[in-house]
Amino acid sequence: MIETKGLTKYFDDFRAVNDVSFFVKTGEVLAMLGPNGAGKTTTVRMMTSILAPTAGTCTIAGYDVLQHPEQVRSHVGVLTEQHGLYERMKGEEYLDFFGEIYHLPRRERRERALSLMERFGLGDALDKRLGEYSKGMKQKLALVRAMLHNPPVLLLDEPTSAMDPQSAKQVRDAIIDLRQDERTFMITTHNLPEAQLLADRIAIIRHGRIIAKGTFEELATGFVGDPIMELKVIGRINGLEKDLSDMVQVKESGIDWLRYTVSDPYVVNPALLRRVTEMGVDVVTLSQITQSLEDIYLQVVKEDEAQEAHNGNDNS
Numbered sequence: 001m002i003e004t005k006g007l008t009k010y011f012d013d014f015r016a017v018n019d020v021s022f023f024v025k026t027g028e029v030l031a032m033l034g035p036n037g038a039g040k041t042t043t044v045r046m047m048t049s050i051l052a053p054t055a056g057t058c059t060i061a062g063y064d065v066l067q068h069p070e071q072v073r074s075h076v077g078v079l080t081e082q083h084g085l086y087e088r089m090k091g092e093e094y095l096d097f098f099g100e101i102y103h104l105p106r107r108e109r110r111e112r113a114l115s116l117m118e119r120f121g122l123g124d125a126l127d128k129r130l131g132e133y134s135k136g137m138k139q140k141l142a143l144v145r146a147m148l149h150n151p152p153v154l155l156l157d158e159p160t161s162a163m164d165p166q167s168a169k170q171v172r173d174a175i176i177d178l179r180q181d182e183r184t185f186m187i188t189t190h191n192l193p194e195a196q197l198l199a200d201r202i203a204i205i206r207h208g209r210i211i212a213k214g215t216f217e218e219l220a221t222g223f224v225g226d227p228i229m230e231l232k233v234i235g236r237i238n239g240l241e242k243d244l245s246d247m248v249q250v251k252e253s254g255i256d257w258l259r260y261t262v263s264d265p266y267v268v269n270p271a272l273l274r275r276v277t278e279m280g281v282d283v284v285t286l287s288q289i290t291q292s293l294e295d296i297y298l299q300v301v302k303e304d305e306a307q308e309a310h311n312g313n314d315n316s
Contacts, residue, residue, distance in 0.1 A: 001024055001025060001026045001028075001060070001153055001184040002022075002023060002024040002030070002047070002058075002059075002060055002153060003022075003023045003024075003058070004020055004022055004023075004043075004047070004057070004058040005021050005057050006019050006020070006021055006055060006056035006057070007019070007020040007021070007043065007046060007053055007055075007056035007057070007058055008020070008053060008054050008055040008056050009039075009042050009043075009046060009051060009053055009054050009208075010054045016039050016042045016208055017039040017042050017043055017046070017208045018039075018209045019056070019209065020039070020043055020056070020205070020208075020209070020210050021056075021210070022203050022210060022213055024184055024185075024186055024201070025184070026152075026182050026184055027179055027182040027183065027184060028184060028185070028200045028201060029175070029179065029184075029185040029186075029187060029199045029200050029201075030185065030186045030187070030199060030200070030201050030202070030203060031186075031187050031188075031189060031195035031198065031199035031202050031203070032186060032188045032189075032202075032203045032204075032205055033189065033190075033192070033195060033202060033203070033204050033205070033293075033297060034188075034205035035206070038205045038206050038207065038208065039207075039208040039209075040157070040188040041080070041081065041157055041188070042208075044078070044080070044155050044157055044186070044188065045080075046058060047060060047065060047076075047186075048065070048072065048073065048076055048078050048155060049065045049066070049069035049072050049073060053065075053066070060072045060075055060076055061076075061152055061153060063075065074149070075151055075152055075153055076151050076153045076154070076155060077146035077147050077148075077151040077153070077154045077155070078146055078154075078155050078156075078157075079142050079146045079154075079155070079156045079157055080142075080157045081157050081158055081161075083138060083139070083141075083142040085130045085138055085141065085142065086130065087129065087130045087131035088129060088130075088131065089129065089130055090126065090127055090128060090129055090130070091117065091122065091125050091126045091127070091128060091130065091133075092113065092126040094145070095109070095113035095117075095141075095144065095145065095148060096109060096110065096113065098145050098148055099112070099113065099148055099149070102148060102149035104148070104149060109148065112148055112150070113126075113144070113148065114126070116147055116148065117144060119170075120140040120143065120144060120167075120170055120171070120174070121140070121167070121170060122137060122140055122141065122144070125141075135163075136162055136163040136164055136167045138162075139159075139160070139161065139162050140163070140167060140170075143156070143159060143171060147178075152182070152183060152184060153183075153184045153185075153186075154178070154183060154184070154185050154186075155185075156175075156185065156186070156187045156188070157188045158188060158189055158190065159171055159175075159187060159189070160172065160189075160194065161190075168194075172194065172197065172198060175187075175198055176198070185198075187199070192292070192293040192294045192297060193292075193293070195293055196216060196293040199216070200215065201214060201215055202214065202215070202216060202219060202293070204297060204300050204301070206301060206304055211300060211301075211304045212300045216296075219296045219300070220291050220296055223299045223300050224291055224295055224296055224299055225261060226261040226262055226263045227261065227262060227265055227288050227289075227291070228251065228259055228260070228261055228288065228289040228291075229248075229260055229261075229262055229265065229269065229286060229287070229289070230258070230259045230285070230286070230287055230288075230289055231257060231259075231260070231272075231276070231283065231285075231286050232256060232257045232283070232284040232285045232286075233256055233276075233281050233282060233283055233284060234256070234283075234284055235256065235281075235282070236255055236256060237254070237256060237257070237258055240253075240258060240276070240279075240281065241253055243275075243279065244258075244260070244272060244275070244276075247268060247271065247272055247275070248260035248261065248262055248272065249261050256284075259289065269286060272286075273286060
C-alpha cells in the first residue's frame with residue numbers, strides 16, 4: 001500500500017532525506033522513530049505530494065506521488081505537526097468545509113463528521129469555535145479531519161502529542177480498531193511504548209537515513225541479542241549454573257535466580273525445565289525479561305554513531 005525507493009530530498013546543499021526505502025503492506029502499521037530533524041516530517045510531505053522528491057520514487061495505493069498527486073491525496077489522510085486550523089470557525093463548519101473539498105455529499109460529510117467527533121469525545125464541541133479548543137482537542141479534531149474522507153492510508157505525524165492520557169488512549173484504540181478495515185498506517189512518534197504497542201514494523205531514521213527497520217523481534221535479535229530468560233527457584237541456586245552450562249549461556253545469577261540467553265526458547269526451555277525438575281529443584285517461575293523498544297532504539301543509535309565516528313576517522 002505504501003512503497004518508497006531511494007527517496008531523497010535536498011534543500012539547496014542540505015540533504016534532509018537520504019535514500020529512504022521501505023514498504024508498508026495493506027493493514028499494517030509502520031512506526032518511524034527518530035529525533036527532531038531526522039527527516040520524518042520531510043518524508044511524510046514527500047509521500048503526500050506536498051514536496052517533490054529530489055530523487056527516488058514513492059507510491060501510495062499504487063499511485064505515484066509525482067505523476068498522480070490528486071489520486072494520492074484522495075487515498076491518504078494526513079495528520080501533521082502544524083494542523084492549520086481556522087480558529088474563527090466552529091468545529092462543524094470546519095469539517096463541513098473540508099468534506100466539501102473532498103467532494104463528499106453534504107449528508108455524508110455531516111454524518112461522518114458527527115460520528116467521528118463523537119468517537120473522539122468531541123460531540124459537544126461541534127458548535128464551539130476552534131480558538132476555544134484545548135491543545136488535545138485540536139489534535140483530535142485534526143485527526144478527525146484526516147479521517148473524514150475514509151482514506152485507506154493514514155500518515156500520522158506525532159498523533160498523540162499534547163494529549164492527556166485518556167485522549168491518547170482514545171486515539172490508540174481508534175488506530176487498533178481501524179486496522180480491522182485493512183487500513184494502512186505510517187506513524188511518526190517519539191513515544192516508544194506507543195510505537196511498540198501499535199506497530200507491525202519499525203523504521204529508525206537518523207540524519208535523513210533509515211538506519212534500521214524490521215519487526216520488533218527482528219530488531220531485538222539483531223541489535224540486543226537473543227531473548228533473556230529468568231529462572232527463579234525455591235531455596236538457593238547452589239551451582240545450578242554449571243549444571244545447565246551445556247544447554248544455555250548463563251549471564252548472571254543471584255541467591256535464588258539465574259538469567260540466561262537462548263536462541264530457541266520453544267525447544268530449550270521445556271528441556272531445561274525437565275532437567276531442573278529431575279534434579280529435585282522446585283521452580284517458582286520461568287519468564288522472559290522484557291526487552292523494550294527503548295533498549296533497541298538506544299542500541300541502534302549507539303552503533304550508528306560508532307560507525308559514523310569510524311568513517312570519520314577513515315576519511316581524516
